[in-house]
Amino acid sequence: MLITNIGYNKVWNVLAALSHKQATGKLILDNGEQKWQIYFCQGQMLYATGGLHQTRRWYRTISQHCQHLKFNANLLSTEELWEYKLLQQGLTEEQITIKQGKAIIRSSSYEIFFALASQSILNLNWQSDRELTSELCPNLVLSPLELKQVIEAAQKLWERWQKIGINDIFPEQAPLVKQSIKLHSRLSEESIQVLTNKFNGENTLWDITAKKRQCLALTTRTMYHFFKQGVIEVRAIPDLPSPLEQLRLAYCSTNRYRPLIACIDSTQTTGKFLEQILMPKGYKIEKITDPMQGVGLMAKKNPELIFMDLAMPEVDGYALCNFLRKASIYKQTPIIIYTGQDNYLNRARGLLAGATDFLRKPATATKILETVEKYLKLKKQEYQIKNNLSQSLALAR
Numbered sequence: 526m527l528i529t530n531i532g533y534n535k536v537w538n539v540l541a542a543l544s545h546k547q548a549t550g551k552l553i554l555d556n557g558e559q560k561w562q563i564y565f566c567q568g569q570m571l572y573a574t575g576g577l578h579q580t581r582r583w584y585r586t587i588s589q590h591c592q593h594l595k596f597n598a599n600l601l602s603t604e605e606l607w608e609y610k611l612l613q614q615g616l617t618e619e620q621i622t623i624k625q626g627k628a629i630i631r632s633s634s635y636e637i638f639f640a641l642a643s644q645s646i647l648n649l650n651w652q653s654d655r656e657l658t659s660e661l662c663p664n665l666v667l668s669p670l671e672l673k674q675v676i677e678a679a680q681k682l683w684e685r686w687q688k689i690g691i692n693d694i695f696p697e698q699a700p701l702v703k704q705s706i707k708l709h710s711r712l713s714e715e716s717i718q719v720l721t722n723k724f725n726g727e728n729t730l731w732d733i734t735a736k737k738r739q740c741l742a743l744t745t746r747t748m749y750h751f752f753k754q755g756v757i758e759v760r761a762i763p764d765l766p767s768p769l770e771q772l773r774l775a776y777c778s779t780n781r782y783r784p785l786i787a788c789i790d791s792t793q794t795t796g797k798f799l800e801q802i803l804m805p806k807g808y809k810i811e812k813i814t815d816p817m818q819g820v821g822l823m824a825k826k827n828p829e830l831i832f833m834d835l836a837m838p839e840v841d842g843y844a845l846c847n848f849l850r851k852a853s854i855y856k857q858t859p860i861i862i863y864t865g866q867d868n869y870l871n872r873a874r875g876l877l878a879g880a881t882d883f884l885r886k887p888a889t890a891t892k893i894l895e896t897v898e899k900y901l902k903l904k905k906q907e908y909q910i911k912n913n914l915s916q917s918l919a920l921a922r
Contacts, residue, residue, distance in 0.1 A: 552651050559576055579767070580765040583608050639682055699728055699762045785807050785827070811828055831860045832863045833862060834863050844878075
């Protein structure tokens, strides 16, 4: 079922019809820029989500009704309906009650329906999904009557919002005090500090009123006075990562591809130079200034690429390159000759000794990065494929 360009006042008729038909699935609403989802199971509403700040809303409602809830996002298999699944988890572990769970569903739905009430035109798309029946937790739903009450409350708030005349501000925006000479001439330092602490540009109006347990309309009307005077501005802020996204970020940070690059050069300068260029890009550097001792230790660390000089005391660069290339551990390792002795003859001798490429000293940072990326690109892609597979398996457990 797809319905386009309908007013919000007709959304309730659609929801009532879904309840009457005891439908199971999700209703997707969009205005061309944002999407909201309302999940039903056997005609009862499971959860309403989506919009600008899906995750912020989750943490906000949790802090309102059961701030001590601890959940394990590892048990989530998909992003679909993750909030409801975490509520189920809390119930199963007896961290929350049915009453608290329903309060969270009501609070989230209240914000969703307020956002929908501000939309003049919406597109609706119903998708049946009988598998949602397995997600149903007895009593952790809103009945048609309870849903109607939430919608009516959200509608009243929107009507009050319009009556106050604050239509050009939305509760998903974050107020921020403008620091200016004009501000200090109007208000005392104490008043400025109070305003700055409350309106710091990091919390939305929903966040602020939830923390203070204040009325959204009244708080916004108070703030609006300063907004019109130019003391406060409002800005859009991004959503927080969902629990599953946080897991992925943590997994990637601990399993990030950080290849080891060895630098064999008798001077400290070259190693430090490469370190300054490559470490900020995620590479690790092993500096070896004494090849006689360092090469043996290097084998234990197995670098994925080697930079080496030709002119080193006590060691012939060509002989060392040939020795490394013949070692089984380095047969496929890119060896880059990085030297000031760059001429046709030296290049030919270097290639015969097993070198992969030649770079003239001093190379630019761009040239060094290009060289490293050139030879490690394939390995990086292979690592990412393996990492993505491992991550998928870990999240599927």
